[in-house]
């Protein structure tokens with residue numbers, strides 16, 4: 531291996547990527563680039579050997595930075611901090627003593643086993659002897675712990691190869707496929723619970739995202755915009771950076787209010803959002819739109835309403851939450867850290883302009899006609915011209 535002095539080693543496990551045949555290198559390359567970018571300016575080195583990824587990070591890099599990076603990098607199933615030492619038994623024992631002082635062993639509780647693999651058969655002890663001796667070391671240090679070889683809560687791994695490697699039960703990564711391997715999408719990001727989760731889901735399949743928010747100031751507050759910026763910033767960790775576009779939608783909203791029937795307001799607004807989103811996507815090289823719609827969740831998300839909004843978009847619209855129920859969406863939102871921000875009580879434009887009795891089963895042809903009659907295309911072009919742009923860092 532290269533110059534790895536003063537570097538800390540982490541072992542990374544891949545899931546779906548390792549099932550890729552000839553394409554595997556492409557996915558691995560993107561994942562490596564994503565990790566390196568997030569860890570920068572700290573020096574890191576990534577090597578691949580026998581189905582494993584070895585990440586060496588300059589020792590001055592805080593452990594927290596590495597953990598936060600690996601926990602938010604799609605493609606990683608799990609990772610463990612590892613200790614590398616010389617290939618003699620005394621060094622292995624010393625390394626084991628130091629590693630069990632750290633998480634997950636350090637609380638001294640629960641069940642464990644030692645799992646040794648000896649690729650180098652010339653090593654002075656065989657696997658069984660290593661396991662038995664180090665099991666004793668753990669029990670001496672933590673007498674409350676118990677050995678369970680079938681279903682242990684914690685595992686101390688020892689591998690004797692070119693050097694000796696010791697590591698413990700892996701911390702979970704987010705799985706999925708590396709961001710940047712599946713093209714680019716434009717996420718319609720509102721301040722609600724659903725759209726950030728939709729973005730997360732698509733990023734987890736490798737789609738790189740830009741975000742678009744429709745702001746209707748002063749009908750929607752500055753705090754509503756701040757909330758969306760905060761959500762974009764959280765998503766930036768998963769997406770390896772993020773650009774948020776903000777469209778001033780006030781004039782369009784007022785136009786819709788004056789030029790369409792009340793029960794059609796929401797549908798017309800959604801149609802306008804699709805038109806604007808298509809223009810932005812085209813400019814930014816986004817191949818698809820992504821929304822947080824779920825079938826039947828509100829009036830504008832019935833099958834008929836979705837068919838109509840769909841017909842207003844030239845680009846395909848991906849709706850990763852379409853078959854999920856609200857509780858599942860909330861659970862994911864908590865997991866990814868957007869929930870607390872999403873539930874802040876600042877309404878977005880849809881709520882403020884929504885009619886008392888919206889059309890629930892619109893007819894696409896009729897609504898397409900209503901949209902044309904509004905004659906709003908020119909105003910929508912202006913919205914796109916005056917777009918604002920914000921950048922959020924990939925730093926974790």
Ligand code: ATP
Pocket residue numbers: 717718719720721722723724725726742743744745820821822823827828830831878879880
């Ligand atoms: P969310 O929880 O994501 O706000 P929602 O349940 O409130 O969704 P709608 O208001 O009907 O549902 O919005 C459906 C989708 O349309 C959202 O998930 C989002 O993708 C998009 N959207 C709605 N409002 C906005 C907005 N102001 N800016 C950008 N996209 C929006």
Ligand code: MG
Pocket residue numbers: 720721722878880
């Ligand atoms: Mg909403």
